[in-house]
Amino acid sequence: MEILSIGEKIKRSRIYKGYTLKDICGKKISVSKMSCIENGKIKPDNWILELVASKLGINIEYLKKDVREQLEFNLEKIKNGHNKTDQGDVLRYNLEYAEEYKYYDIAFEFMHMLFNYYLDIKDTKSCQINTARHYNLCRRSGNEKNKLLYYMDIGRYFYAENEYFQAANYYNNVRKTLTEKECKDYDFLSNVIYEEANCHFMMKDCEKAYEILTRLVDIIDFIHDGEHKAKIFNLLGILSIKMNNGKFEDFEKKSYELCKNHKSLKAEFIYSYGCAMLETDISDKAYKYVNESIALYPTDNKKNFVHFMINVIETLIEIDKISQAQDICDKVLNYSIDLHEDMFIEKSYYFKALIMYKEKNIEMSEMYMNLSLDILMRIGNKNQIKNRYMEMGILYFEMNNTSESIKYFSLALNSNKRV
Incomplete structure (x- = not known):
């Protein structure tokens, strides 16, 4: 290339x-x-x-x-799924050339793809570093739609950073622009509305999220992406559980129908419904849904399986299904080590620590918590490390180890000042 x-x-x-x-x-x-x-x-x-x-x-x-034609050819190849193994390097290489030759319209496309690549691999630090560059290319490209794509990218970045209010504002700006222009690109419009609604859901404003999302019901037949339609009905189902508006079963049925033979997606939906039930008056049904999702999720893709089960383990610990959480955690830890994924290994050790703590095996809990912290120090952000210091301080307090407890509380305090 x-x-x-x-x-x-x-x-x-x-x-x-x-x-x-x-x-x-x-x-x-x-x-x-x-x-x-x-x-x-x-x-x-x-x-x-x-x-x-x-x-x-x-x-x-x-x-x-010439260079422009080569850049256009490379861009098309990347869009068609080529160079997935070294995608970041390929995008950076082409972006540099596009900028050097002042082909800002093409450079923006490479930047847009690179920004989302960073988000896909959860490298928000690189997103932050490239935000000004992204905006500059958006401005220089002179394309109105690129401005909307830029807003979408920044919205996704803020969402990844748990800044849901900021993310919702960006999505809202895009939605207003598309509505004013009477946009007929229903796939794009529905994605914007879905993301804005999801931000309000994450802020626990279910009524607002539901009000925004129901606007898609009238245009649902014009949306081409079946999986995206399934996700819309899934979120409507979750919100219906939270609001107890009597519409859950209808949305649940539609979400499953659109999954077709996509077992992992259906399992994710079933799990999300179970989690939504935990805080409602139908919480007795929650474990049935969680258990069904565990049985359904396929194991052929180990990385996806581990990612899903890490969330499940956390839920099982919360609802005191400790024995089941232990069994799944052992399996996930072995898979994580095989995959050489530090993020998964760290989470597995952390959940092992929580399980041992629940079983009153404080010494084993300490060991796994330290193993988890060692990895988190390499891959975690300041807030994650600060919170872990606090947990370590509480753990050592429970062990009557005052000196270690004070040490970790002090580290958390000093970390908080730096944050």
């Missing part, structure tokens, strides 16, 4: 084949002009390219393809 200007292609091929500038030019082109072409100072005419291609024995179409 290397990008070369026309001049660079000529120069590389010429040197590789052992030709001098004079050999290429003959009597038809001046050496000084060819030197300027190779150094990108002037653009060659078609007849010159045909002559050079003939003498060097290279494909004329390859030679004619």
Whole structure:
């Protein structure tokens, strides 16, 4: 996916084949002009390219393809799923070239993809570093839709940072703009509305979330993405449980129908309904739903399985299903070690510590908590580490180890000051 200007292609091929500038030019082109072409100072005419291609024995179409065309070709390849293993490096490489050649419209597309790549791998620090660059490319691209995409990206960033109010504001701005323009891109519009509603749900404002989300019911038939439609009905079902409005069963049925044979998605929906029930007067049904989701979730993709089960383990601990939480946690820990995923290993150790604590095995709880903290110190943010220090302080207090308890409370206090 290397990008070369026309001049660079000529120069590389010429040197590789052992030709001098004079050999290429003959009597038809001046050496000084060819030197300027190779150094990108002037653009060659078609007849010159045909002559050079003939003498060097290279494909004329390859030679004619300039930097912009190469960038467009690379962008299309990435959109079609190529280069997934080194996606971050590929996006950064193309972005640098697009900026260097001032192709700001293409540069914005690469930046948009790179920003979301960082969010996908939970690297919010890189998002923060690139926010100003992202905005600058959005402004220079001169495209109104890019402004909306930029707002969506920043909304997603704030959501990842648990800044739900800020995220909701960005999504709201996009929704208002699309509504004013009477947007007919229902897939895009529905995504914006869904994300805004989800922010209000995370802020525990279920009425507001429901009011926003029900606007999608009228346009649901115009949305092409079946999985996205399923997620809309899933969130409506969760909100109906919370609000006890009597509409849950209808939304539940529709969400399952749209899942079709997607077992992992259906399991996630069932689990989310169970979690929503925990804080309601139908909490007695919650464990049935959680248990059903455990049985349904496929194990063929270990990474997805571990990610899902980590949430399940936390819920099982909360509802005092300790034995079941222990069994799943052991399995998840083994998978996490096989995957070499520090984030999963850290969570597994942490949950093992909580389980041991519940079983009054304080010494084992201390051991797993320390193993978890060692990893968290490498991969966690300041708030996560501060909260863990507080937990460690409480744990040592329970163990009557005053000196260690004071040490961790002090670390938490000092960490809080830095935050």
